[in-house]
Amino acid sequence: MSPKEFTDYLAKNFQINFSDLDLLKEALTQRNFLNENPKETGRDYQRLEFLGDAIMQASVTEYLFKRYPEWDEGQLTEMRITMVQTKSFAHFAKVIHLNEAIRLGKGEEMSGARERPSLLEDIWEAFIGALFLDQGQKAVDSLLMQTVFSAIDENFFDQFIDFKSRLQEKLQAKGAVDIDYTIEGEERNEDNTQVFKVSVSLDDHILAYGYGSSIKDAEKAAAQQALVDLTE
Amino acid sequence: MSPKEFTDYLAKNFQINFSDLDLLKEALTQRNFLNENPKETGRDYQRLEFLGDAIMQASVTEYLFKRYPEWDEGQLTEMRITMVQTKSFAHFAKVIHLNEAIRLGKGEEMSGARERPSLLEDIWEAFIGALFLDQGQKAVDSLLMQTVFSAIDENFFDQFIDFKSRLQEKLQAKGAVDIDYTIEGEERNEDNTQVFKVSVSLDDHILAYGYGSSIKDAEKAAAQQALVDLTE
Numbered sequence: 001m002s003p004k005e006f007t008d009y010l011a012k013n014f015q016i017n018f019s020d021l022d023l024l025k026e027a028l029t030q031r032n033f034l035n036e037n038p039k040e041t042g043r044d045y046q047r048l049e050f051l052g053d054a055i056m057q058a059s060v061t062e063y064l065f066k067r068y069p070e071w072d073e074g075q076l077t078e079m080r081i082t083m084v085q086t087k088s089f090a091h092f093a094k095v096i097h098l099n100e101a102i103r104l105g106k107g108e109e110m111s112g113a114r115e116r117p118s119l120l121e122d123i124w125e126a127f128i129g130a131l132f133l134d135q136g137q138k139a140v141d142s143l144l145m146q147t148v149f150s151a152i153d154e155n156f157f158d159q160f161i162d163f164k165s166r167l168q169e170k171l172q173a174k175g176a177v178d179i180d181y182t183i184e185g186e187e188r189n190e191d192n193t194q195v196f197k198v199s200v201s202l203d204d205h206i207l208a209y210g211y212g213s214s215i216k217d218a219e220k221a222a223a224q225q226a227l228v229d230l231t232e
Numbered sequence: 233m234s235p236k237e238f239t240d241y242l243a244k245n246f247q248i249n250f251s252d253l254d255l256l257k258e259a260l261t262q263r264n265f266l267n268e269n270p271k272e273t274g275r276d277y278q279r280l281e282f283l284g285d286a287i288m289q290a291s292v293t294e295y296l297f298k299r300y301p302e303w304d305e306g307q308l309t310e311m312r313i314t315m316v317q318t319k320s321f322a323h324f325a326k327v328i329h330l331n332e333a334i335r336l337g338k339g340e341e342m343s344g345a346r347e348r349p350s351l352l353e354d355i356w357e358a359f360i361g362a363l364f365l366d367q368g369q370k371a372v373d374s375l376l377m378q379t380v381f382s383a384i385d386e387n388f389f390d391q392f393i394d395f396k397s398r399l400q401e402k403l404q405a406k407g408a409v410d411i412d413y414t415i416e417g418e419e420r421n422e423d424n425t426q427v428f429k430v431s432v433s434l435d436d437h438i439l440a441y442g443y444g445s446s447i448k449d450a451e452k453a454a455a456q457q458a459l460v461d462l463t464e
Contacts, residue, residue, distance in 0.1 A: 053293075
Protein backbone atom coordinates (compact mmCIF):
# COMPACT_ATOMS: atom_id res chain seq x y z
CA MET A 1 0.00 0.00 0.00
CA SER A 2 1.50 3.34 -1.01
CA PRO A 3 1.51 6.23 1.47
CA LYS A 4 -1.21 7.93 -0.59
CA GLU A 5 -3.38 4.81 -0.63
CA PHE A 6 -2.96 4.44 3.13
CA THR A 7 -3.86 8.05 3.97
CA ASP A 8 -6.88 7.81 1.65
CA TYR A 9 -7.90 4.62 3.40
CA LEU A 10 -7.60 6.25 6.84
CA ALA A 11 -9.61 9.28 5.73
CA LYS A 12 -12.38 7.23 4.12
CA ASN A 13 -12.78 4.57 6.78
CA PHE A 14 -11.75 6.27 10.02
CA GLN A 15 -12.13 10.01 9.30
CA ILE A 16 -8.43 10.48 10.05
CA ASN A 17 -6.60 13.23 8.14
CA PHE A 18 -3.03 13.82 9.24
CA SER A 19 -1.76 17.40 9.03
CA ASP A 20 1.88 16.42 9.52
CA LEU A 21 2.57 13.53 7.17
CA ASP A 22 6.16 13.30 8.43
CA LEU A 23 4.77 12.30 11.79
CA LEU A 24 2.75 9.51 10.21
CA LYS A 25 5.83 8.42 8.25
CA GLU A 26 7.90 8.28 11.44
CA ALA A 27 5.29 6.05 13.09
CA LEU A 28 5.51 3.62 10.17
CA THR A 29 9.30 3.47 9.87
CA GLN A 30 11.27 0.54 11.20
CA ARG A 31 14.92 1.07 12.12
CA ASN A 32 16.48 -1.16 9.44
CA PHE A 33 14.59 0.69 6.73
CA LEU A 34 16.59 3.80 7.66
CA ASN A 35 19.87 1.87 7.75
CA GLU A 36 19.20 0.55 4.26
CA ASN A 37 18.12 3.93 2.89
CA PRO A 38 20.77 6.42 4.02
CA LYS A 39 19.13 9.25 2.07
CA GLU A 40 15.99 8.95 4.21
CA THR A 41 15.71 11.64 6.85
CA GLY A 42 13.73 11.34 10.04
CA ARG A 43 13.59 8.79 12.82
CA ASP A 44 12.22 5.31 13.32
CA TYR A 45 8.97 4.68 15.24
CA GLN A 46 10.44 4.08 18.71
CA ARG A 47 10.02 7.55 20.21
CA LEU A 48 6.41 7.68 19.07
CA GLU A 49 5.87 4.19 20.47
CA PHE A 50 7.07 5.46 23.88
CA LEU A 51 4.40 8.14 23.73
CA GLY A 52 1.64 6.05 22.19
CA ASP A 53 2.04 3.24 24.71
CA ALA A 54 1.20 5.64 27.56
CA ILE A 55 -1.63 7.28 25.59
CA MET A 56 -3.18 3.86 24.86
CA GLN A 57 -2.94 2.84 28.49
CA ALA A 58 -4.57 6.08 29.68
CA SER A 59 -7.28 6.04 26.99
CA VAL A 60 -8.30 2.45 27.77
CA THR A 61 -8.18 3.19 31.50
CA GLU A 62 -10.45 6.23 31.21
CA TYR A 63 -12.87 4.37 28.97
CA LEU A 64 -13.17 1.36 31.30
CA PHE A 65 -13.41 3.60 34.38
CA LYS A 66 -16.40 5.44 32.88
CA ARG A 67 -18.04 2.47 31.18
CA TYR A 68 -18.07 0.25 34.26
CA PRO A 69 -18.92 2.54 37.19
CA GLU A 70 -19.75 -0.45 39.40
CA TRP A 71 -16.51 -2.35 38.83
CA ASP A 72 -13.81 -2.21 41.47
CA GLU A 73 -10.14 -1.60 40.66
CA GLY A 74 -9.43 -5.35 40.51
CA GLN A 75 -12.03 -5.98 37.81
CA LEU A 76 -10.92 -2.89 35.89
CA THR A 77 -7.28 -3.95 36.04
CA GLU A 78 -8.11 -7.45 34.82
CA MET A 79 -10.07 -6.12 31.84
CA ARG A 80 -7.31 -3.65 30.98
CA ILE A 81 -4.68 -6.39 30.99
CA THR A 82 -6.86 -8.36 28.58
CA MET A 83 -7.25 -5.40 26.23
CA VAL A 84 -3.76 -3.89 26.39
CA GLN A 85 -1.63 -6.75 25.13
CA THR A 86 0.41 -7.76 22.11
CA LYS A 87 -2.20 -10.01 20.48
CA SER A 88 -4.88 -7.38 20.85
CA PHE A 89 -2.87 -4.47 19.45
CA ALA A 90 -1.48 -6.64 16.64
CA HIS A 91 -5.07 -7.42 15.65
CA PHE A 92 -6.14 -3.77 15.57
CA ALA A 93 -3.00 -2.78 13.66
CA LYS A 94 -4.22 -5.11 10.92
CA VAL A 95 -7.81 -3.88 11.18
CA ILE A 96 -6.63 -0.42 10.09
CA HIS A 97 -4.12 -1.91 7.61
CA LEU A 98 -1.05 -0.53 9.38
CA ASN A 99 0.79 -3.73 8.52
CA GLU A 100 0.54 -2.92 4.81
CA ALA A 101 1.98 0.56 5.32
CA ILE A 102 5.06 -0.21 7.47
CA ARG A 103 8.38 0.91 5.97
CA LEU A 104 10.35 -2.22 6.70
CA GLY A 105 13.97 -3.26 6.21
CA LYS A 106 14.54 -5.98 3.59
CA GLY A 107 15.83 -8.55 6.05
CA GLU A 108 12.87 -7.94 8.31
CA GLU A 109 10.53 -8.25 5.34
CA MET A 110 12.09 -11.59 4.37
CA SER A 111 11.74 -12.95 7.90
CA GLY A 112 8.01 -12.13 7.97
CA ALA A 113 8.16 -9.17 10.37
CA ARG A 114 5.20 -7.52 8.61
CA GLU A 115 2.91 -10.10 10.26
CA ARG A 116 4.87 -10.41 13.54
CA PRO A 117 2.64 -9.50 16.51
CA SER A 118 5.40 -7.74 18.49
CA LEU A 119 6.19 -5.38 15.57
CA LEU A 120 2.50 -4.78 14.86
CA GLU A 121 1.95 -3.89 18.52
CA ASP A 122 4.84 -1.38 18.38
CA ILE A 123 3.51 0.18 15.18
CA TRP A 124 -0.02 0.40 16.60
CA GLU A 125 1.31 2.29 19.62
CA ALA A 126 3.54 4.54 17.49
CA PHE A 127 0.57 5.31 15.23
CA ILE A 128 -1.55 6.23 18.27
CA GLY A 129 1.31 8.47 19.47
CA ALA A 130 1.47 10.22 16.10
CA LEU A 131 -2.32 10.62 15.94
CA PHE A 132 -2.33 12.08 19.46
CA LEU A 133 0.34 14.66 18.58
CA ASP A 134 -1.23 15.55 15.26
CA GLN A 135 -4.96 15.52 16.06
CA GLY A 136 -5.27 15.30 19.84
CA GLN A 137 -6.94 13.01 22.37
CA LYS A 138 -10.38 13.32 20.76
CA ALA A 139 -9.12 11.84 17.49
CA VAL A 140 -7.51 8.99 19.44
CA ASP A 141 -10.77 8.33 21.29
CA SER A 142 -12.71 8.41 18.03
CA LEU A 143 -10.44 5.79 16.45
CA LEU A 144 -10.54 3.64 19.59
CA MET A 145 -14.35 3.81 19.65
CA GLN A 146 -14.37 2.40 16.12
CA THR A 147 -11.89 -0.37 16.95
CA VAL A 148 -10.75 -1.36 20.45
CA PHE A 149 -13.74 -0.12 22.46
CA SER A 150 -16.43 -1.42 20.10
CA ALA A 151 -14.67 -4.81 20.18
CA ILE A 152 -15.80 -5.12 23.81
CA ASP A 153 -19.42 -5.29 22.61
CA GLU A 154 -18.48 -7.97 20.10
CA ASN A 155 -16.91 -10.07 22.90
CA PHE A 156 -13.64 -9.89 20.95
CA PHE A 157 -11.50 -10.00 24.09
CA ASP A 158 -13.06 -13.25 25.38
CA GLN A 159 -10.53 -15.18 23.29
CA PHE A 160 -7.71 -13.75 25.47
CA ILE A 161 -9.35 -14.67 28.79
CA ASP A 162 -8.49 -17.95 30.47
CA PHE A 163 -11.97 -18.62 31.87
CA LYS A 164 -10.99 -22.02 33.32
CA SER A 165 -8.21 -20.49 35.46
CA ARG A 166 -10.46 -17.64 36.44
CA LEU A 167 -13.23 -20.01 37.57
CA GLN A 168 -10.75 -22.09 39.52
CA GLU A 169 -9.36 -19.01 41.29
CA LYS A 170 -12.85 -17.85 42.15
CA LEU A 171 -13.98 -21.21 43.54
CA GLN A 172 -10.73 -21.83 45.41
CA ALA A 173 -11.05 -18.42 47.04
CA LYS A 174 -14.33 -19.69 48.47
CA GLY A 175 -12.61 -22.83 49.74
CA ALA A 176 -13.85 -25.16 47.01
CA VAL A 177 -11.51 -27.70 45.48
CA ASP A 178 -12.91 -30.44 43.25
CA ILE A 179 -13.70 -28.94 39.84
CA ASP A 180 -14.44 -31.37 36.99
CA TYR A 181 -15.09 -31.01 33.27
CA THR A 182 -17.10 -33.85 31.68
CA ILE A 183 -17.97 -34.44 28.02
CA GLU A 184 -21.73 -34.78 27.99
CA GLY A 185 -22.28 -35.26 24.29
CA GLU A 186 -21.05 -34.85 20.75
CA GLU A 187 -23.25 -33.82 17.86
CA ARG A 188 -22.89 -32.85 14.24
CA ASN A 189 -24.26 -29.65 12.79
CA GLU A 190 -26.05 -29.64 9.44
CA ASP A 191 -22.79 -28.60 7.79
CA ASN A 192 -21.18 -31.71 9.32
CA THR A 193 -19.03 -29.75 11.84
CA GLN A 194 -18.74 -31.24 15.29
CA VAL A 195 -20.22 -29.71 18.44
CA PHE A 196 -19.14 -30.83 21.89
CA LYS A 197 -21.21 -30.37 25.03
CA VAL A 198 -19.24 -30.20 28.26
CA SER A 199 -20.35 -29.73 31.85
CA VAL A 200 -18.33 -28.16 34.64
CA SER A 201 -19.11 -29.43 38.11
CA LEU A 202 -18.05 -28.57 41.64
CA ASP A 203 -18.02 -31.45 44.13
CA ASP A 204 -20.26 -33.50 41.81
CA HIS A 205 -22.80 -30.68 41.44
CA ILE A 206 -23.09 -29.37 37.87
CA LEU A 207 -22.53 -25.60 37.66
CA ALA A 208 -22.98 -24.99 33.94
CA TYR A 209 -22.79 -26.39 30.41
CA GLY A 210 -20.76 -25.18 27.48
CA TYR A 211 -20.65 -25.89 23.74
CA GLY A 212 -17.79 -25.66 21.30
CA SER A 213 -16.26 -27.04 18.13
CA SER A 214 -13.48 -28.59 20.20
CA ILE A 215 -13.49 -30.07 23.70
CA LYS A 216 -11.19 -27.22 24.77
CA ASP A 217 -13.60 -24.58 23.47
CA ALA A 218 -16.56 -26.32 25.10
CA GLU A 219 -14.75 -26.41 28.46
CA LYS A 220 -13.90 -22.73 28.15
CA ALA A 221 -17.54 -21.92 27.34
CA ALA A 222 -18.72 -23.95 30.35
CA ALA A 223 -16.30 -22.12 32.67
CA GLN A 224 -17.40 -18.76 31.23
CA GLN A 225 -21.10 -19.64 31.79
CA ALA A 226 -20.37 -20.78 35.36
CA LEU A 227 -18.61 -17.46 36.04
CA VAL A 228 -21.59 -15.53 34.68
CA ASP A 229 -23.97 -17.57 36.87
CA LEU A 230 -21.77 -17.08 39.95
CA THR A 231 -21.59 -13.32 39.44
CA GLU A 232 -25.34 -12.82 39.00
CA MET B 233 -6.71 19.96 58.11
CA SER B 234 -10.48 20.15 57.67
CA PRO B 235 -11.99 19.57 54.19
CA LYS B 236 -12.78 23.29 54.00
CA GLU B 237 -9.22 24.28 54.93
CA PHE B 238 -7.85 21.87 52.34
CA THR B 239 -10.05 23.10 49.48
CA ASP B 240 -9.20 26.71 50.40
CA TYR B 241 -5.53 25.77 50.36
CA LEU B 242 -5.83 24.15 46.91
CA ALA B 243 -7.70 27.16 45.53
CA LYS B 244 -5.25 29.70 46.91
CA ASN B 245 -2.00 27.94 46.10
CA PHE B 246 -2.78 25.87 43.02
CA GLN B 247 -5.88 27.52 41.49
CA ILE B 248 -7.77 24.23 41.90
CA ASN B 249 -11.52 24.47 42.56
CA PHE B 250 -13.34 21.15 42.60
CA SER B 251 -16.91 21.15 41.31
CA ASP B 252 -17.69 17.70 42.68
CA LEU B 253 -16.46 17.63 46.27
CA ASP B 254 -17.58 13.99 46.64
CA LEU B 255 -14.97 13.09 44.06
CA LEU B 256 -12.28 14.86 46.09
CA LYS B 257 -13.54 13.11 49.24
CA GLU B 258 -13.33 9.72 47.52
CA ALA B 259 -9.72 10.37 46.52
CA LEU B 260 -8.84 11.10 50.14
CA THR B 261 -10.64 8.16 51.76
CA GLN B 262 -8.76 5.10 52.93
CA ARG B 263 -10.64 1.79 53.16
CA ASN B 264 -10.48 1.35 56.96
CA PHE B 265 -11.99 4.79 57.45
CA LEU B 266 -15.15 3.50 55.75
CA ASN B 267 -15.14 0.29 57.81
CA GLU B 268 -14.92 2.31 61.00
CA ASN B 269 -17.61 4.80 59.94
CA PRO B 270 -20.51 2.70 58.64
CA LYS B 271 -22.68 5.77 58.11
CA GLU B 272 -20.21 7.11 55.53
CA THR B 273 -21.36 6.63 51.97
CA GLY B 274 -19.07 6.48 48.97
CA ARG B 275 -15.99 4.51 48.10
CA ASP B 276 -12.35 4.45 49.08
CA TYR B 277 -9.65 5.91 46.81
CA GLN B 278 -8.69 2.74 44.92
CA ARG B 279 -10.77 3.18 41.78
CA LEU B 280 -9.54 6.75 41.37
CA GLU B 281 -5.99 5.54 41.94
CA PHE B 282 -6.43 3.10 39.02
CA LEU B 283 -7.38 6.04 36.81
CA GLY B 284 -4.88 8.55 38.18
CA ASP B 285 -1.95 6.17 37.83
CA ALA B 286 -2.54 5.97 34.06
CA ILE B 287 -3.16 9.72 33.77
CA MET B 288 0.10 10.48 35.62
CA GLN B 289 2.04 8.10 33.39
CA ALA B 290 0.60 9.63 30.21
CA SER B 291 1.02 13.23 31.41
CA VAL B 292 4.68 12.72 32.35
CA THR B 293 5.29 10.85 29.09
CA GLU B 294 3.81 13.62 26.94
CA TYR B 295 5.73 16.29 28.85
CA LEU B 296 9.09 14.52 28.53
CA PHE B 297 8.44 13.68 24.86
CA LYS B 298 7.87 17.36 24.05
CA ARG B 299 10.48 18.81 26.38
CA TYR B 300 13.34 16.63 25.14
CA PRO B 301 12.88 16.37 21.37
CA GLU B 302 16.44 15.11 20.94
CA TRP B 303 16.24 12.29 23.48
CA ASP B 304 15.73 8.76 22.27
CA GLU B 305 13.19 6.37 23.82
CA GLY B 306 15.85 4.91 26.14
CA GLN B 307 16.69 8.27 27.72
CA LEU B 308 13.00 9.19 27.95
CA THR B 309 12.16 5.88 29.62
CA GLU B 310 15.00 6.29 32.15
CA MET B 311 13.84 9.78 33.09
CA ARG B 312 10.22 8.65 33.40
CA ILE B 313 11.18 5.80 35.73
CA THR B 314 13.00 8.32 37.91
CA MET B 315 10.00 10.64 38.05
CA VAL B 316 7.16 8.12 38.31
CA GLN B 317 8.04 6.31 41.51
CA THR B 318 6.85 5.98 45.10
CA LYS B 319 9.37 8.38 46.68
CA SER B 320 8.67 11.03 44.09
CA PHE B 321 4.86 10.91 44.32
CA ALA B 322 5.00 10.70 48.14
CA HIS B 323 7.02 13.91 48.09
CA PHE B 324 4.55 15.77 45.88
CA ALA B 325 1.59 14.49 47.91
CA LYS B 326 3.14 16.32 50.87
CA VAL B 327 3.95 19.40 48.81
CA ILE B 328 0.22 19.93 48.21
CA HIS B 329 -0.63 18.83 51.79
CA LEU B 330 -2.61 15.76 50.72
CA ASN B 331 -1.19 13.88 53.71
CA GLU B 332 -2.98 16.24 56.09
CA ALA B 333 -6.31 15.71 54.36
CA ILE B 334 -6.43 11.89 54.11
CA ARG B 335 -9.44 10.29 55.81
CA LEU B 336 -7.61 7.49 57.57
CA GLY B 337 -8.69 4.54 59.75
CA LYS B 338 -7.63 4.77 63.41
CA GLY B 339 -5.32 1.74 63.31
CA GLU B 340 -3.64 3.12 60.20
CA GLU B 341 -3.29 6.50 61.89
CA MET B 342 -1.65 4.88 64.93
CA SER B 343 0.81 2.96 62.77
CA GLY B 344 1.96 6.15 61.03
CA ALA B 345 0.32 5.54 57.64
CA ARG B 346 -0.19 9.29 57.13
CA GLU B 347 3.54 9.59 56.43
CA ARG B 348 3.97 6.21 54.69
CA PRO B 349 5.31 6.69 51.13
CA SER B 350 3.22 3.86 49.61
CA LEU B 351 -0.04 5.38 50.91
CA LEU B 352 1.00 8.90 49.89
CA GLU B 353 1.77 7.64 46.39
CA ASP B 354 -1.69 6.03 46.16
CA ILE B 355 -3.39 9.20 47.38
CA TRP B 356 -1.42 11.36 44.95
CA GLU B 357 -2.55 9.19 42.05
CA ALA B 358 -6.16 9.10 43.29
CA PHE B 359 -6.13 12.89 43.63
CA ILE B 360 -4.83 13.24 40.06
CA GLY B 361 -7.61 10.87 38.91
CA ALA B 362 -10.25 12.97 40.68
CA LEU B 363 -8.81 16.22 39.30
CA PHE B 364 -8.79 14.75 35.79
CA LEU B 365 -12.45 13.72 36.03
CA ASP B 366 -13.55 16.98 37.61
CA GLN B 367 -11.47 19.56 35.74
CA GLY B 368 -9.87 17.75 32.80
CA GLN B 369 -6.36 17.19 31.47
CA LYS B 370 -5.50 20.91 31.39
CA ALA B 371 -6.02 21.23 35.15
CA VAL B 372 -3.83 18.17 35.68
CA ASP B 373 -1.11 19.65 33.47
CA SER B 374 -1.34 22.95 35.31
CA LEU B 375 -0.83 21.28 38.70
CA LEU B 376 2.02 19.15 37.35
CA MET B 377 3.71 22.24 35.91
CA GLN B 378 3.69 23.76 39.41
CA THR B 379 5.02 20.58 41.05
CA VAL B 380 6.45 17.56 39.23
CA PHE B 381 7.56 19.26 36.01
CA SER B 382 9.11 22.33 37.63
CA ALA B 383 11.02 19.98 39.93
CA ILE B 384 13.06 18.91 36.90
CA ASP B 385 14.54 22.42 36.71
CA GLU B 386 15.39 22.29 40.39
CA ASN B 387 17.29 19.01 39.86
CA PHE B 388 14.91 17.43 42.38
CA PHE B 389 15.03 14.01 40.72
CA ASP B 390 18.82 13.75 40.91
CA GLN B 391 18.45 12.28 44.40
CA PHE B 392 16.70 9.23 42.91
CA ILE B 393 19.34 8.60 40.26
CA ASP B 394 22.15 6.18 40.99
CA PHE B 395 24.86 8.10 39.10
CA LYS B 396 27.60 5.67 40.13
CA SER B 397 25.78 2.70 38.58
CA ARG B 398 24.92 4.74 35.53
CA LEU B 399 28.54 5.80 35.00
CA GLN B 400 29.69 2.22 35.43
CA GLU B 401 27.15 0.95 32.86
CA LYS B 402 28.20 3.65 30.41
CA LEU B 403 31.92 2.97 30.77
CA GLN B 404 31.52 -0.80 30.72
CA ALA B 405 29.49 -0.53 27.52
CA LYS B 406 32.59 1.06 26.00
CA GLY B 407 34.73 -1.81 27.29
CA ALA B 408 36.24 0.04 30.25
CA VAL B 409 36.66 -1.72 33.55
CA ASP B 410 38.75 -0.11 36.29
CA ILE B 411 36.73 2.71 37.88
CA ASP B 412 38.04 4.18 41.13
CA TYR B 413 36.79 6.76 43.62
CA THR B 414 39.47 8.49 45.71
CA ILE B 415 39.09 10.96 48.59
CA GLU B 416 41.15 13.96 47.53
CA GLY B 417 40.50 16.19 50.49
CA GLU B 418 38.35 17.16 53.42
CA GLU B 419 37.55 20.71 54.42
CA ARG B 420 35.33 22.56 56.85
CA ASN B 421 32.90 25.26 55.81
CA GLU B 422 32.60 28.45 57.80
CA ASP B 423 29.62 26.95 59.64
CA ASN B 424 31.88 24.04 60.61
CA THR B 425 30.15 21.47 58.33
CA GLN B 426 32.41 19.04 56.53
CA VAL B 427 32.98 19.00 52.76
CA PHE B 428 34.60 16.04 51.03
CA LYS B 429 36.30 16.20 47.67
CA VAL B 430 36.34 12.94 45.71
CA SER B 431 37.76 12.09 42.30
CA VAL B 432 36.51 9.40 39.96
CA SER B 433 39.09 7.88 37.66
CA LEU B 434 39.14 5.40 34.84
CA ASP B 435 42.30 3.34 34.45
CA ASP B 436 44.22 5.87 36.60
CA HIS B 437 43.04 8.83 34.52
CA ILE B 438 40.89 11.27 36.52
CA LEU B 439 37.51 11.88 34.84
CA ALA B 440 35.92 14.35 37.26
CA TYR B 441 35.75 15.68 40.82
CA GLY B 442 32.76 15.86 43.14
CA TYR B 443 31.99 17.57 46.44
CA GLY B 444 29.57 16.56 49.18
CA SER B 445 28.85 16.63 52.89
CA SER B 446 29.50 12.88 53.02
CA ILE B 447 31.91 10.70 51.07
CA LYS B 448 28.90 8.99 49.49
CA ASP B 449 27.47 12.30 48.28
CA ALA B 450 30.85 13.43 46.97
CA GLU B 451 31.24 10.16 45.01
CA LYS B 452 27.76 10.58 43.56
CA ALA B 453 28.56 14.17 42.54
CA ALA B 454 31.80 13.03 40.89
CA ALA B 455 29.98 10.33 38.94
CA GLN B 456 27.31 12.82 37.88
CA GLN B 457 29.98 15.31 36.69
CA ALA B 458 31.78 12.56 34.76
CA LEU B 459 28.51 11.62 33.04
CA VAL B 460 27.90 15.25 32.08
CA ASP B 461 31.45 15.51 30.68
CA LEU B 462 31.06 12.24 28.76
CA THR B 463 27.77 13.34 27.20
CA GLU B 464 29.04 16.74 26.04
